[in-house]
Amino acid sequence: MVYSVTPGPARFVHHPVARAVAAAIGPRGLRRTSRLRREVEGKVVVVTGASFGVGAATAELFARSGATVVLAARSLDRLQELADRITAAGGTAAAYRLDLTSEESVAEFADAVLADFGGVDVLIHNAGKSLRRSVHLSYDRPKDIASTNGANYVGPMRLTLALLPSMRERGSGHIVNVSTVGVMFPVMPKWGFYLSSKAAFDWWMRAVGMEARADGVTLTTFYAGLMHTRMSAPSAWMRLLPGQTPQDAARVIARAVVDKPRTLTPLYGHPSAILVPVLRLPLEVLIGFVYRFLGDTSASLASVVGGRNPQAPSGIEEAEAGHGVR
Numbered sequence: 001m002v003y004s005v006t007p008g009p010a011r012f013v014h015h016p017v018a019r020a021v022a023a024a025i026g027p028r029g030l031r032r033t034s035r036l037r038r039e040v041e042g043k044v045v046v047v048t049g050a051s052f053g054v055g056a057a058t059a060e061l062f063a064r065s066g067a068t069v070v071l072a073a074r075s076l077d078r079l080q081e082l083a084d085r086i087t088a089a090g091g092t093a094a095a096y097r098l099d100l101t102s103e104e105s106v107a108e109f110a111d112a113v114l115a116d117f118g119g120v121d122v123l124i125h126n127a128g129k130s131l132r133r134s135v136h137l138s139y140d141r142p143k144d145i146a147s148t149n150g151a152n153y154v155g156p157m158r159l160t161l162a163l164l165p166s167m168r169e170r171g172s173g174h175i176v177n178v179s180t181v182g183v184m185f186p187v188m189p190k191w192g193f194y195l196s197s198k199a200a201f202d203w204w205m206r207a208v209g210m211e212a213r214a215d216g217v218t219l220t221t222f223y224a225g226l227m228h229t230r231m232s233a234p235s236a237w238m239r240l241l242p243g244q245t246p247q248d249a250a251r252v253i254a255r256a257v258v259d260k261p262r263t264l265t266p267l268y269g270h271p272s273a274i275l276v277p278v279l280r281l282p283l284e285v286l287i288g289f290v291y292r293f294l295g296d297t298s299a300s301l302a303s304v305v306g307g308r309n310p311q312a313p314s315g316i317e318e319a320e321a322g323h324g325v326r
């Protein structure tokens with residue numbers, strides 16, 4: 001599969017033990033795709049972030065099950081390639097450019113989808129922009145605010161506002177929010193932009209989901225654990241952990257659409273969410289100490305002229321330079 005990125009060391013990711021651990025951690029995906037076909041055949045399924053990783057694998061799975069898939073992302077060439085492959089295999093797909101950081105782009109996309117298909121049956125909020133960067137490296141980078149909040153929060157919020165009315169009017173529909181189990185973890189230094197934007201959309205979407213449920217529109221939040229995609233690839237240490245492949249995650253999203261549970265999380269998600277407030281103080285002390293020894297990505301460091309930021313708190317830059325773990 002050209003469009004699913006499974007970074008190396010692939011041998012480890014696909015090792016039977018790593019696969020067994022990942023399956024045990026979950027969440028479990030849909031086993032029988034015949035159930036997905038019964039649910040989505042002939043229906044219109046919007047998949048944001050369909051150009052790479054989980055979104056591409058999800059679009060392909062849903063198209064194979066008879067859905068009309070609406071592929072959206074910024075990389076139109078990749079979406080078109082995917083749409084062509086789906087069509088060649090007998091499926092139905094259409095590619096649209098969507099930049100969630102642009103109000104205009106979201107409005108144009110929503111208008112086009114409503115005009116071309118008359119409405120949406122399933123909306124999969126999958127697009128996302130990750131960022132792990134020490135805050136001193138973002139002092140002069142307002143685009144870190146725009147890219148994360150746009151892709152993870154404000155853009156999906158605008159898209160929901162544009163598509164939800166037609167779903168509510170029809171009295172049916174399902175929304176899947178691909179969130180992260182990180183919002184159930186203790187607050188992590190360096191992940192502020194990513195996790196706050198994912199958490200904000202999670203809260204907003206849940207509030208809206210409770211209102212929409214009364215009109216027959218249901219919501220599943222998938223608090224995803226590690227998935228081996230382009231997003232997690234820059235972190236060498238993540239490549240050594242067991243995680244789901246894009247195809248595993250697509251099966252989880254399929255289960256979300258078929259069974260419509262309110263949440264899907266790895267095994268450790270809910271226990272973590274319960275314990276975190278109770279253990280907040282010791283966890284913040286411990287994590288606050290450990291983070292100083294963990295580095296930024298080489299890309300993050302390169303974003304600062306000459307690799308050094310004069311505003312960095314003392315000690316941190318040296319630690320990053322010596323322990324670039326991403």
Ligand SMILES: NC(=O)c1ccc[n+]([C@@H]2O[C@H](COP(=O)([O-])OP(=O)(O)OC[C@H]3O[C@@H](n4cnc5c(N)ncnc54)[C@H](OP(=O)(O)O)[C@@H]3O)[C@@H](O)[C@H]2O)c1
Nearest residue numbers: 049051052053054073074075099100127128180227229231
């Ligand atoms: N990978 C993990 O370990 C992990 C863990 C927890 C949760 N998640 C979540 O899982 C979802 C899928 O991520 P992935 O792992 O498949 O990552 P990925 O391979 O990097 O895919 C991200 C997708 O989002 C799209 N996107 C990014 N910014 C966008 C924007 N401004 N407008 C429209 N589309 C945009 C990208 O397409 P273009 O670049 O073409 O626009 C791409 O198709 C994300 O919501 C992520 O937060 C991932």
